[in-house]
Amino acid sequence: MxxxxxxxxxxxxxxxxxxxxxxxxxxxxxxxxxxxxxxxxxxxxxxxxxxxxxxxxxxxxxxxxxxxxxxxxxxxxxxxxxxxxxxxxxxxxxxxxxxxxxxxxxxxxxxxxxxxxxxxxxxxxxxxxxxxxxxxxxxxxxxxxxxxxxxxxxxxxxxxxxxxxxxxxxxxxxxxxxxxxxxxxxxxxxxxxxxxxxxxxxxxxxxxxxxxxxxxxxxxxxxxxxxxxxxxxxxxxRQSHYDAVDSPADLAEHQIMKAKLEGFLNPQVALMKYKESDNSFPARYARAIAYYQMKEPDRALKLIDSLLVDNVDNPYLWELKGQVLFEFNRVEQAEEPQRRSVALKPDAPLLRINLGQTLINQKEPAKVEEGVRELKRALLNDTDNAVTWRLLAQAYDKQGKDGDARLATAEQYFSMGAAQEARVFAMRARELLTKDTPEWRRATDIVLASRPSNQDLKDLAKEGATQSVFRR
Structure with a gap:
């Protein structure tokens, strides 16, 4: 994405x-x-x-x-x-x-x-x-x-x-x-x-x-x-490789990168530059993205589907299709292309986060729970990804897991360096989580690492929280 x-x-x-x-x-x-x-x-x-x-x-x-x-x-x-x-x-x-x-x-x-x-x-x-x-x-x-x-x-x-x-x-x-x-x-x-x-x-x-x-x-x-x-x-x-030229693969990737950036950042320019008569992959890719950016999802999806006919194993086309569908409120339809993108590139956390976001925005509890698992898996590579923590907080809130939701929000603020907000939500999470569980201890860690007030330290000492943390 x-x-x-x-x-x-x-x-x-x-x-x-x-x-x-x-x-x-x-x-x-x-x-x-x-x-x-x-x-x-x-x-x-x-x-x-x-x-x-x-x-x-x-x-x-x-x-x-x-x-x-x-x-x-x-x-x-x-x-x-x-x-x-x-x-x-x-x-x-x-x-x-x-x-x-x-x-x-x-x-x-x-x-x-x-x-x-x-x-x-x-x-x-x-x-x-x-x-x-x-x-x-x-x-x-x-x-x-x-x-x-x-x-x-x-x-x-x-x-x-x-x-x-x-x-x-x-x-x-x-x-x-x-x-x-x-x-x-x-x-x-x-x-x-x-x-x-x-x-x-x-x-x-x-x-x-x-x-x-x-x-x-x-x-x-x-x-x-x-x-x-x-x-x-x-x-x-004077160097021996002066006459070396770019490989066809390098040239193609460079054109794709420029087309993608032009489509996302300068959609009107992209439509003028990559004319309808140009049927090359970069041109159609740029136009699809430009139409999506200009809020014409059906035209974008038609182009993406035509690209997928000959590039069915391209994870980024499936990613783009899922992104268009999700952002234009076709959440259930977005799930399948996002699953395809993750299946084709399972080690890309950004693609997995897309899928997790789509799943937690559906009604079925099983989908929401699967979305939580996908977001957690993405965090294995992106531990301090603030957006992923925000999405997890949203999912936990939907599941009625108030303590986990507040802990995820504390993690979000902690990853952003917002110490006061992180400490406030971590303290709230501690009140709702079971004492001495890994989640409760993590909330305590965030409090201690977020410039706690003297009163916060006194409250933790009364509970024996600091001793519990140091015994680990």
Missing amino acids: TSRTPWAEKRFQALCAVAMVAALSLSISAPASAQDGPSLIRDTEIEEILHRDADPLFEAAGLDSKTVRILLVGDKSLNAFATQGLMMGLNTGLILQTETPNQLKGVIAHEAGHLAGGHPIRSAEMTRAGLRPMILTMGLGVLAALAGAPDAGAVLLGNASYFGTLGALGYSRDQESRADQAAAGFLEATGQSGRGLVEFFDNFRYQEVFDQARRFAYFRSHPLSSQRIETLRSRVE
Whole structure:
């Protein structure tokens, strides 16, 4: 499921607390919608394409590809960034501007050069008075998003003047040059051409003559110059894989990714770009998503069904069909396509959450109970997924399990770093749950980890709760 979370407004203290939460599981949020402003986007299909592009480059850079987080930022501006904690952000605007997979891989390789060189941490500009806290805040905002609180994380990035800070921070020309050279080496080591990175820079060479305020955000933080481009060109043209080309599979995936993003984020543009006369898979995919976004579910479903005729084992088409049906109140009809998507890709928690959400919104108690099981299974990989905890609270409330519902709500707030709300709901859960059960102990843990008041601690001590926790 593609999901898009707008920047919300939450307190700075609550967001910083998220950085202290142990898990860094990713989470989904509200359905995609066309709206202005930056947002964090989650989509299993796009994330897999990005990691297939990026992981070999991360490994060539000496980075553990399993620990590098790629954030897909829903923003039309052309930008990318690397920050503390091995995190890389790619704007959808930048992805849509790349003409080939090799161009996108070139940008990723360049950002990997910054990560491997420690540039986000070592930049001399970070030592300037007043800037270090902003960059630290930005890092915590990304951490908050990864910890299952995209709403909360978004605000911290906003409070850190996300795009402004990136532009103000920037890299030195020396760092840019070193990242260019590192990128060329990573691409060569993975048997890929550096031509794409040079092409990408060439396409925006005119940015060099603009004043700072008129440049794209990427070129404010990554200063571009003709000399820099020519130095890079000289290097990559001498490399043995300069003439390597993108594989047909890579080209197809890149087109699919761009079509999907265009359909979700710019549906009217997608319908003009991918005309009815174009019967290619990416074009029909983009149109189906665009019609869905423009609230024409029947036209969307007709296109999706035509795509499924020749792509019956594509889990993302079944996912999309289920998403359209669910969001247009055809909940029972949504169940079967969502089951198909999970069966085809059982290890994708986002798909399983979709199914769980559909099941708990049905009337039959057996369906609701099955939905609870699916959501719990998704949480095995996404422990701190705030949305999943919210759905579980909804299901438990429907089942009349008040203690479990309040505990799930406490988990939701805890994963978002909202300590006060987490503590309040955890205390309520303790009153309703059986003492010394795993659920009751977990509620006590949340209270103790959520800045309890002196009165809270006294109440726990009277019950012997703290001793019970420490005896485990």
